[in-house]
Amino acid sequence: MTALSRRHLGRWTLNAAAMLSFLYLSIPLIFVTWLSFYRQEIPSYPPEGYSLRWYSAAIANERFIDAFATSAKVGILATIIGLAVALPAALALNRYRFFGHAALGNLLLMPLIVPGIVLGFALYVFQVETEIATGLPIMGSFGGLVFGHVLLVIPWTVRLILASLAGFDRTLEEAAMNLGAGRLTTFRRVTMPSILPGIVAGALFGFVSSFGNLEMSLFLVAPGETTLPIAILQYLQWRIDPTIAAISVLQILIIAVALLVTDRFVKLSRVV
Amino acid sequence: MTALSRRHLGRWTLNAAAMLSFLYLSIPLIFVTWLSFYRQEIPSYPPEGYSLRWYSAAIANERFIDAFATSAKVGILATIIGLAVALPAALALNRYRFFGHAALGNLLLMPLIVPGIVLGFALYVFQVETEIATGLPIMGSFGGLVFGHVLLVIPWTVRLILASLAGFDRTLEEAAMNLGAGRLTTFRRVTMPSILPGIVAGALFGFVSSFGNLEMSLFLVAPGETTLPIAILQYLQWRIDPTIAAISVLQILIIAVALLVTDRFVKLSRVV
Amino acid sequence: MAGLQLHGLTKRYGDFHATQNVELDVKEGEFLVLLGPSGCGKTTTLRMIAGFVDPTEGSIRIGGKDVTLLPPWKRNTGLVFQNYALFPHMTVAQNVAFGLEMRGVPKSDIGPKVQDALDLVQLGHLAGRYPRQMSGGQQQRVALARALVFRPDVLLLDEPLSNLDAKLRHEVRIEIRALQQRLGITAVMVTHDQEEALTMADRLVVMSDGQVRQVGSQRDLYERPASRFVAGFVGRSSFLEGEVRDGRFTTAGGLTLPCDKPMRGPAVIALRPERMTVAAQPHPGSVPGEVEFVSYMGGLIDLHLRLSPTDLVVAQVSNREGSLIPELGDTVHVSWPDATAFPASDPHARGH
């Protein structure tokens, strides 16, 4: 075997592994998409034919529409509050060393690391105790739900803003000040445009992780009001038909479009 | 106001924001820990006294012990399989440009982006259809559960190995070859030690996200066998007492220790 | 355009003095260069002038006005950064316009002023480009245009050439110098590259350990270095170490030279390679030496000459037709005009 063919062998082995993981990751998406176009109700093989009826069923289902609206509202509010906290926090973490600096850095990984059910239960306990202690109606309130979801948004936003701050050259701020810009103008005209990719990506990922969250919402929603993941779970307890597949495909599509649009303005691969 | 005091004002505002987000993130952890030491059964305020009884109850509960063992087994197996696929895939992604390169990059974000319930349902559909088509007993099998969890591990491992490969200077490989090392020796002696941080961090995060997963397991576990998150959910449907708080604290402690130990050898902040 | 005065400028970080009692008076239209090794305090001094570092003590006056307590954006200085620090999300024209916008110049005036500034650095045709689409040399010129467009009182240059390759560096330093002279602007440059400093400055300030060691023209520093440190840092020097006693200088290697300096005890003699005379035959005042290394540098040749087991000097000879080009191992005879002798104890002690 020559040096050349040996080099090619290594290349093919590695590429095959990449393709395998590609397949692995896309298989569930392929199958759920396939099922959503089935004509029959029972997921059997081979399918009896194809139709769009489950998409109509999904869109016509008022419970799903309401749940979708609730999830979107919670996600947007949580993202806005999360950004308002995360932006100055990320700036502080990037610029100053203070007491608890390292602890905060580790805490940022917490919602990625602590099992969702533990996090949900912990938040539930906090809200119960606060309600008992203060007498305020927190449990099952919309505000309580949003408060919980902010917890999911903060780590994404802080981490992604931090990542773009790490690539930001602070002499640019000095240049702006030297040219006559005060602190706020400098932030608005120079710092902000440079870290916008991180802010956008953080908001996007924060929103998506709030939107898709099941475990925390399970503990915090009021009996009447449900988020989309809970609505899906409830539907599945009752019956399994391709409606859920159609709902899933729609969600994946919306998220994918959001990702692609964001990626046009902000190279996600640079910050995530 | 002088320039100096103005500078300090900005600094204090930012640090206060950082402290606020610190508090925000740690509040649930503080409350769940507090509850776990309550003497009484009902989470009321103020507590009647403190004891370790719920820790004894948690450790004595055989369902939790079994579920813990199942979660650990699934997590370890999924991590090993995930690493075996991810390492060559990451090398291929880092070194070669091929058809589908960008698609694979985006697909890696999928399990972070697609709501867990959608992912679980999609996997469920895949396994049902495969079982119908092949007649093999896949649904509810241990193998089927591990297969699903590998999906959670791959993105973490590939992404973190990719991150450490990005910081790896490939001229080091050329130096090794120039000094007489063949391809495999070069990988073992030079490449591997340099990307070990990414491998360890990827395995850790992959394992943890498998260990804490609820949504996917909900669809895939057999009726008799449960993972820890499912056991917790089932327990909570029956009664709410501080046992779950104790279980939660134990889990958080185990994960925190794993993080700190890993951090001693591998600076997580560099790769995550 | 204005003069610049630094008075007793000191910056302390805990026990560490970044600069210590720096006194400088830069005249209107003068090009002053701060020269020194890294960590000598030259950059801290520049950053205090720009307002990024608050002095612990002392004052800064620009055009007669005390600016010590003003924030950077209220001082009218134009700073060219080492890495250029161009705003990546703005075009070249927007970068240059930034300083004018901040000064509230009417929109209709900004366009022509930006164009003039870009024409000045010969980049008028690239106004619409983004910095990343330009070469290092072009970015450097944009940074210069951006710092000049609003007619700053003082132009500050922080190692402005260190990111350019050698060939370009030669060209750009001539361009910057010519531009500064044409505009008659007061300029302060920081550099660790003595060739750059010597080429560009009206007057040089040599610093080390936060202190000003010597201020003067190129000729002052080269002909009359104030201390052994300056002799070694500005221009090249070979040093012979030994002792002065009874009008003679004796090195550890046994070399004995006449020395009529008013000093005694351990001393160091500094020799300039370009001032050495090398000949094949002994001549008045010459010392024999063996050629240890020959380094051909275009029109000039460096000879490393071993005068005794411990005494090594470098002599530069020109490579013209007919000049002597010794080979490795040859013995040659070298002499030099009156050289400065410094006390050996302190690198900053005054020489004779």
Added chain:
Amino acid sequence: MAGLQLHGLTKRYGDFHATQNVELDVKEGEFLVLLGPSGCGKTTTLRMIAGFVDPTEGSIRIGGKDVTLLPPWKRNTGLVFQNYALFPHMTVAQNVAFGLEMRGVPKSDIGPKVQDALDLVQLGHLAGRYPRQMSGGQQQRVALARALVFRPDVLLLDEPLSNLDAKLRHEVRIEIRALQQRLGITAVMVTHDQEEALTMADRLVVMSDGQVRQVGSQRDLYERPASRFVAGFVGRSSFLEGEVRDGRFTTAGGLTLPCDKPMRGPAVIALRPERMTVAAQPHPGSVPGEVEFVSYMGGLIDLHLRLSPTDLVVAQVSNREGSLIPELGDTVHVSWPDATAFPASDPHARGH
């Protein structure tokens, strides 16, 4: 130790020739330097010798043995990388031992050999350090020790000094050269820095656009540049552009000089700044010029002289006592010895 022969070495990437038909014969113990601007193919050539790039055509022989098809680890070359490429997770001693381990040297022999190699570069006392704990200059020496410890047939140096600061670069190049001469090892170095190349090489190879333009000693390249490109790239040159007709050279600016070269038509004359004679008074063959820029460089002064509206030359004069130091705006008279003239059409055309 062994010689190295490159025969018709060509590397094509699609339509692009990274190197084209490179022929070189490096003698045993010779220090050969490949010099050229970036992208000229010098690094590709070095990487083909080391085995990291497969040549499209041609062959490489080391010590008489054809190694063209061998992978890098089966060629006995020692490569010093531009960024040093020290293994960060190994100590200095482990780094240096790596090449010996790979060659199956018994464990008991490795220790002493590593120590010898580190002593050679004066780092014997730092064997236990990690690369990140060392300065750039020290890392550079470790890289050298690592490449030399297993007695390679050829030492390859890829811009080994480009990450060091100017002062250190001067020292290290003398050290490397001395070490190479002491060990008598065959060496090939790549650089874009002509001063470095001129100081270190036994023989130089000037490349551009993947082709060898001239091979020769420092003196060959300086005195007899083969083309306008070489005259501009090796040493400094001022160029006068014009036309040769009837034994006269006339520039666009109206300057007329005698020219007895056997050529006609558009031509370029290359002048070395160090070969110019500058005087206050007219002298035989002299041309008047106005001093446009004076650049003081220690013992030497560069004068930019405007001979006509379009003709500018640089003359270097020495700054000794008694020499003429003109001021800006003075008119001086400059002459030069017989200069080489090149056809204007092609920068690689042979001159006369």
